[in-house]
Amino acid sequence: MKGTLYIISSPSGAGKSSLLKALFEQHNNDNSMYLSVSHTTRPPRPGEVDHVHYHFVTVDEFKNLIERQAFYEWAQVFDKYYGTSRELVQQALQNGQDVFLDIDWQGARQMRKMEPEAKSIFILPPSLEELRQRLVKRAQDSEEVIANRMNKAQREISHYNEYDYCLINDDFDQTLNDLWSIINANRHTRVIIENNEGKTLENLLAGYDGQDDQS
Numbered sequence: 001m002k003g004t005l006y007i008i009s010s011p012s013g014a015g016k017s018s019l020l021k022a023l024f025e026q027h028n029n030d031n032s033m034y035l036s037v038s039h040t041t042r043p044p045r046p047g048e049v050d051h052v053h054y055h056f057v058t059v060d061e062f063k064n065l066i067e068r069q070a071f072y073e074w075a076q077v078f079d080k081y082y083g084t085s086r087e088l089v090q091q092a093l094q095n096g097q098d099v100f101l102d103i104d105w106q107g108a109r110q111m112r113k114m115e116p117e118a119k120s121i122f123i124l125p126p127s128l129e130e131l132r133q134r135l136v137k138r139a140q141d142s143e144e145v146i147a148n149r150m151n152k153a154q155r156e157i158s159h160y161n162e163y164d165y166c167l168i169n170d171d172f173d174q175t176l177n178d179l180w181s182i183i184n185a186n187r188h189t190r191v192i193i194e195n196n197e198g199k200t201l202e203n204l205l206a207g208y209d210g211q212d213d214q215s
């Protein structure tokens, strides 16, 4: 039994964190999903909890983890380091959980090379103006800071065409529904059913002699 690896990327302000939070609240009663907690060298924002939102580490600690090959992938996003722990992700996949990585386009590229069966999903804002409004609402920053964030967002958006799925987050509930549809549909693909329900299929064909195969 092996879970599916989902790579989720988006520019900041597109609603990725809220969507993932709601996805887990509504659909993870059976513990079938695992959200990877990354390591980062950036400081915690207000309300962020160490080991819940990120493992917050120093640059030296991060470099040490790179040397020990503890990361599945890592990247420098703007001027901070971010990395995905290899062991926990592999363990969750082996346990049959669907694993979600909230990572940037650079990490997504690395993961696709190592795990070509991973599904990647890009979450987009409905428009640049809407994204701007969301960034302005989020913090009372100066025009310059907002302009800088918009520029970073557009840099991330420019990689949307490397992803399998794109969700335009105009209506939150609709987007959440669409996200769940992707996951649920994948759970019903023949390959996954063969992997996870091999015994059921075997039992259903018990005693059958394959007589229709000649047609």
Ligand code: 5GP
Pocket (backbone or CB within 6 Å): 009, 010, 012, 038, 039, 042, 073, 074, 075, 077, 082, 083, 084, 102, 103, 104, 106, 107, 108
């Ligand atoms: P933030 O600092 O706003 O939480 O995240 C900034 C960016 O870093 C986001 O695009 C987020 O997806 C990305 N990110 C978070 N964790 C990882 C990681 O482990 N690897 C990579 N490559 N990117 C990450």
